[in-house]
Amino acid sequence: EDKVVQSPLSLVVHEGDTVTLNCSYEVTNFRSLLWYKQEKKAPTFLFMLTSSGIEKKSGRLSSILDKKELFSILNITATQTGDSAVYLCAVEPGNTPLVFGKGTRLSVIA
Amino acid sequence: SQTIHQWPATLVQPVGSPLSLECTVEGTSNPNLYWYRQAAGRGLQLLFYSVGIGQISSEVPQNLSASRPQDRQFILSSKKLLLSDSGFYLCAWSGARNSPLHFGNGTRLTVT
Numbered sequence: 001e002d003k004v005v006q007s008p009l010s011l012v013v014h015e016g017d018t019v020t021l022n023c024s025y026e027v028t029n030f031r032s033l034l035w036y037k038q039e040k041k042a043p044t045f046l047f048m049l050t051s052s053g054i055e056k057k058s059g060r061l062s063s064i065l066d067k068k069e070l071f072s073i074l075n076i077t078a079t080q081t082g083d084s085a086v087y088l089c090a091v092e093p094g095n096t097p098l099v100f101g102k103g104t105r106l107s108v109i110a
Numbered sequence: 111s112q113t114i115h116q117w118p119a120t121l122v123q124p125v126g127s128p129l130s131l132e133c134t135v136e137g138t139s140n141p142n143l144y145w146y147r148q149a150a151g152r153g154l155q156l157l158f159y160s161v162g163i164g165q166i167s168s169e170v171p172q173n174l175s176a177s178r179p180q181d182r183q184f185i186l187s188s189k190k191l192l193l194s195d196s197g198f199y200l201c202a203w204s205g206a207r208n209s210p211l212h213f214g215n216g217t218r219l220t221v222t
Contacts (some may be wrong), residue, residue, distance in 0.1 A: 001214055042214060045212065048210050
């Protein structure tokens with residue numbers, strides 16, 4: 001059975017801290033791994049990763065994939081209160097829809 | 111540009127009543143369409159997905175059903191709601207393979 005596990009489940013940090021969110025997976029015929037940010041409503045797309053070792057970056061957020069060890073990390077540097085959200089990791093297996101992890105709830109306090 | 115519309119935003123329904131949630135996509139043709147449910151602490155659960163008109167795949171057996179009467183319209187229904195149907199329902203679409211899912215704003219359903 002395809003599986004995506006995120007850790008930690010929740011995290012509280014202070015503004016300015018750097019955080020690392022983890023996502024490990026077991027899927028058949030891996031195609032891609034995606035990260036989403038969910039505040040109050042719709043998850044919004046952050047990154048799609050298909051190749052190992054290539055960092056994707058957007059402002060203070062970055063992510064990298066390790067297809068040998070079957071995991072990805074999402075880094076957020078110099079965190080702000082606006083980064084508070086649930087971060088979802090999802091993996092696309094062969095010919096089936098995305099499999100989502102349970103998410104990491106990040107709280108950034110001033 | 112593509113947009114996805116989902117309504118209503120919130121809904122309170124009594125047990126045993128019917129349900130109809132609607133989702134439409136604009137700016138693309140033949141999208142893959144999805145219904146997810148999100149319960150606290152349980153992540154996103156895929157309920158149904160569709161790769162074309164009239165083609166529905168069900169992931170979780172339950173008292174919900176889905177239909178796709180038009181290319182860019184996806185409807186989630188129930189004849190009789192249960193208390194356990196309460197949750198946050200998200201519609202999503204994707205294009206070609208290796209393209210990300212894009213979500214609607216969701217419907218928060220409370221069954222009383």
